[in-house]
Amino acid sequence: MSEIVLETRHLVRRFGAFLATNDVSLKVERGARHALIGPNGAGKTTLINLLTGVLPPSEGQVFLEGEDITSMASFRRVKRGLTRTFQINQLFNDFTPLETVALAIAEREGVGHNLWRSIAGYGKVVDEAAALLARFGLASVMGERTVILPYGKQRLLEIALAFASKPRVLLLDEPAAGVPEDERHEVLQIVSDLPADVTVLLIEHDMDLVFSFANRISVLVAGAVFVEGTVAEISADPRVKAVYLGENA
Amino acid sequence: MSVLPQETTVSASSSTATAETRAAKLMKRRSRIRFYEIIVWIAAIAAYFLLPSKMLILTEIAILALFAVSLDLVLGFAGIVSLGHTAFFGLGAYVAGLMAQHYFAEPVTGLIVAGVASGVLGLLTSFLILRGSDLTRLMTTLGIGLMMAEVANQMAWLTGGADGLSGFSPGPILGMFEFDLFGKVGYLYCVGVLFIGTMIMRRIAFSPFGLSLKAIKGNPMRSGMIAVPARKRIVTAYTVAAIFAGMAGALLTQTTSFVSPDVLAFHRSADVLLVLVIGGTGYLYGGIFGAILFTLVKDWLSVITPQYWMFYIGLLLVILVLIGRERLSRWVEYLPERLSKKEDR
Numbered sequence: 400m401s402e403i404v405l406e407t408r409h410l411v412r413r414f415g416a417f418l419a420t421n422d423v424s425l426k427v428e429r430g431a432r433h434a435l436i437g438p439n440g441a442g443k444t445t446l447i448n449l450l451t452g453v454l455p456p457s458e459g460q461v462f463l464e465g466e467d468i469t470s471m472a473s474f475r476r477v478k479r480g481l482t483r484t485f486q487i488n489q490l491f492n493d494f495t496p497l498e499t500v501a502l503a504i505a506e507r508e509g510v511g512h513n514l515w516r517s518i519a520g521y522g523k524v525v526d527e528a529a530a531l532l533a534r535f536g537l538a539s540v541m542g543e544r545t546v547i548l549p550y551g552k553q554r555l556l557e558i559a560l561a562f563a564s565k566p567r568v569l570l571l572d573e574p575a576a577g578v579p580e581d582e583r584h585e586v587l588q589i590v591s592d593l594p595a596d597v598t599v600l601l602i603e604h605d606m607d608l609v610f611s612f613a614n615r616i617s618v619l620v621a622g623a624v625f626v627e628g629t630v631a632e633i634s635a636d637p638r639v640k641a642v643y644l645g646e647n648a
Numbered sequence: 649m650s651v652l653p654q655e656t657t658v659s660a661s662s663s664t665a666t667a668e669t670r671a672a673k674l675m676k677r678r679s680r681i682r683f684y685e686i687i688v689w690i691a692a693i694a695a696y697f698l699l700p701s702k703m704l705i706l707t708e709i710a711i712l713a714l715f716a717v718s719l720d721l722v723l724g725f726a727g728i729v730s731l732g733h734t735a736f737f738g739l740g741a742y743v744a745g746l747m748a749q750h751y752f753a754e755p756v757t758g759l760i761v762a763g764v765a766s767g768v769l770g771l772l773t774s775f776l777i778l779r780g781s782d783l784t785r786l787m788t789t790l791g792i793g794l795m796m797a798e799v800a801n802q803m804a805w806l807t808g809g810a811d812g813l814s815g816f817s818p819g820p821i822l823g824m825f826e827f828d829l830f831g832k833v834g835y836l837y838c839v840g841v842l843f844i845g846t847m848i849m850r851r852i853a854f855s856p857f858g859l860s861l862k863a864i865k866g867n868p869m870r871s872g873m874i875a876v877p878a879r880k881r882i883v884t885a886y887t888v889a890a891i892f893a894g895m896a897g898a899l900l901t902q903t904t905s906f907v908s909p910d911v912l913a914f915h916r917s918a919d920v921l922l923v924l925v926i927g928g929t930g931y932l933y934g935g936i937f938g939a940i941l942f943t944l945v946k947d948w949l950s951v952i953t954p955q956y957w958m959f960y961i962g963l964l965l966v967i968l969v970l971i972g973r974e975r976l977s978r979w980v981e982y983l984p985e986r987l988s989k990k991e992d993r
Contacts, residue, residue: 514857529671
């Protein structure tokens with residue numbers, strides 16, 4: 400199994416003189432559990448933004464399942480099965496979790512443009528939203544306004560919302576950040592339980608989580624891929640330790 | 649607390665079933681008719697019987713309300729600010745006048761033709777408001793409004809120029825109900841159109857489309873990431889809003905038998921924005937409440953201080969905005985529970 404679903408070729412992103420992404424060529428195989436690690440400011444989130452169309456690259460290309468999506472709008476990439484979560488929650492404050500997730504499902508099912516039927520009339524959409532919220536432990540708060548939910552619940556909604564689009568490639572930007580310690584593994588468990596053909600690219604700082612979840616790791620330093628390999632290779636690599644412990648180590 | 653209490657304690661299927669039942673109930677509650685809605689429509693009918701001498705100002709309120717409700721669809725739902733909404737109102741007014749003068753005096757036909765014409769203008773101009781910030785949109789819409797006003801002024805052979813259009817009278821509504829001198833039929837006609845228009849826009853508000861508009865307003869980046877095609881949705885919403893704004897303009901023409909160049913004046917765009925600020929945005933009825941308050945306050949001020957009433961309107965605006973946008977947009981939620989029948993949690 401070595402089909403490449405997500406690929407970047409010589410991706411570059413500059414912010415003025417600052418090089419946030421420096422010639423990144425990345426290949427992610429179908430079904431991979433690929434982790435992206437690196438010190439703060441290494442350009443991990445920028446890379447995710449380039450992959451999902453939140454930012455346009457300065458140079459280079461992005462391919463999804465062999466198709467060049469470099470200049471494609473975000474919503475079209477989502478329609479093609481590529482979606483993400485955000486490091487800082489990006490939710491609809493005035494929506495309830497139920498409305499939030501139901502809208503994502505309605506858009507996935509292609510009924511979002513219907514302006515005549517009430518959402519309540521889409522029984523399947525509502526049922527699926529309820530089931531998804533229950534799976535993430537959000538059933539009890541599904542009717543509350545999102546903005547008043549505790550941070551941990553908002554974090555779970557952030558991840559549930561990405562699941563609602565049923566991605567084939569899921570990019571998780573520090574999903575466990577802000578989730579209480581004892582619940583982190585459960586969040587990652589839900590991610591691990593995704594079907595084997597769903598590809599996951601994970602940004603995470605918690606090394607325990609990374610090593611237990613990923614089967615392949617890329618280390619990003621100063622915008623460029625520093626080293627890439629299997630979990631065993633990376634965890635044994637003295638250079639990676641040096642990067643994490645400090646420049647002088 | 650575990651993340652997944654249901655799954656660990658109860659069997660997953662039964663908790664999912666409970667969640668589904670609850671979700672279906674919550675979704676149905678979203679769109680149920682609120683108490684204040686019933687009050688509004690009963691009051692509109694009651695006014696016909698109780699205030700026979702006030703038909704003209706009540707008609708003015710109904711027309712302004714339809715205009716404001718249509719703006720709420722773009723401002724309160726999609727978050728598109730506009731200073732040129734009267735371009736659609738004015739076009740509708742002129743089209744209805746020309747229809748009555750040259751072609752067909754039946755008002756409902758004129759109303760529909762005016763709505764279609766404004767809808768086409770809305771569709772064409774919607775592409776200009778897709779990009780940019782609030783400020784760009786304010787300037788673009790303002791510019792379109794100003795251009796429309798000048799076009800109407802220049803095309804005197806068609807529009808009557810500065811004199812406006814007059815000398816026509818609309819026929820009986822649907823060939824049956826003749827407009828009377830006291831404006832009673834005109835009032836019922838306007839309330840009827842307002843009711844139908846509000847009900848149509850209400851339906852849109854609770855559809856997946858309506859929810860996606862609020863998502864675009866709430867968080868444009870995330871709405872893209874759940875596959876909402878924002879531009880397409882904005883084009884549709886803007887076009888629908890233009891249709892109803894055009895119909896409001898047509899109502900003004902038909903009830904007054906006159907089209908003044910004033911229908912395209914900048915102050916109308918500003919007034920309708922003010923109406924929404926007063927009534928609150930994002931739930932449609934803000935346009936109706938706002939129109940009632942705005943018209944009554946304006947009427948009252950112009951009696952007690954005929955020359956300086958605009959001063960107080962300005963003062964009111966400043967006070968309202970200082971009180972805060974958040975409170976303004978949903979003041980209905982601050983009504984006692986029984987009155988507002990908030991959505992259950």
